[in-house]
Amino acid sequence: MQMDFLSSTTKSDLERMLFDETEQPKALPLSLLAEITNGFSDKQIIGQGGFAVVYQGMLNCGKVAVKRLCNTLMHEEFQREVVCLMMVKHKNVVRFLEYCADTQGSMERYNGKFVMADVQQRLLCFEYLPKGSLDKYITGRIMWHVKFIL
Numbered sequence: 001m002q003m004d005f006l007s008s009t010t011k012s013d014l015e016r017m018l019f020d021e022t023e024q025p026k027a028l029p030l031s032l033l034a035e036i037t038n039g040f041s042d043k044q045i046i047g048q049g050g051f052a053v054v055y056q057g058m059l060n061c062g063k064v065a066v067k068r069l070c071n072t073l074m075h076e077e078f079q080r081e082v083v084c085l086m087m088v089k090h091k092n093v094v095r096f097l098e099y100c101a102d103t104q105g106s107m108e109r110y111n112g113k114f115v116m117a118d119v120q121q122r123l124l125c126f127e128y129l130p131k132g133s134l135d136k137y138i139t140g141r142i143m144w145h146v147k148f149i150l
């Protein structure tokens, strides 16, 4: 199996992906995700789940949601998640666009010695949904229902 040494997907490939629903999810370079989130700036954060921080990624036309997973996630779990996301295609499920699995060596001190440690970054990219979190709507409805009963 021949593999590209580095993913060369560009911002315009990502835009094409966003507007063409027949395109299959591909690997994205970390540098592109850093570029569209302004270096994973806090100002771009749109939410936080149990295992990830979610950033808004800005394209020339359109937006995406970039989910940066915590680095305790095992590679096998990430792989399983990507496989599942690639199989789900439904109008009621947010569209999965691309993924990024980046590993870089970094010299770190361990027990008084320098060792080369693997620094892993795992990210998922989805279409951006502008109406906020579903839990606000559900909580709102439940609160209203409880008030009505009382």
Ligand SMILES: Nc1ncnc2c1ncn2[C@@H]1O[C@H](COP(=O)(O)OP(=O)(O)OP(=O)(O)O)[C@@H](O)[C@H]1O
Residues within 6 Å of the ligand: 046, 047, 048, 049, 050, 051, 052, 053, 054, 065, 067, 094, 126, 127, 128, 129, 130, 132, 133, 134
């Ligand atoms: N595609 C998206 N478009 C816009 N906002 C999003 C998108 N995905 C996630 N978010 C925002 O980020 C928040 C966290 O999302 P995330 O999917 O990480 O967590 P979750 O589903 O709430 O929890 P879990 O960690 O159990 O998956 C959401 O509540 C939402 O506000």
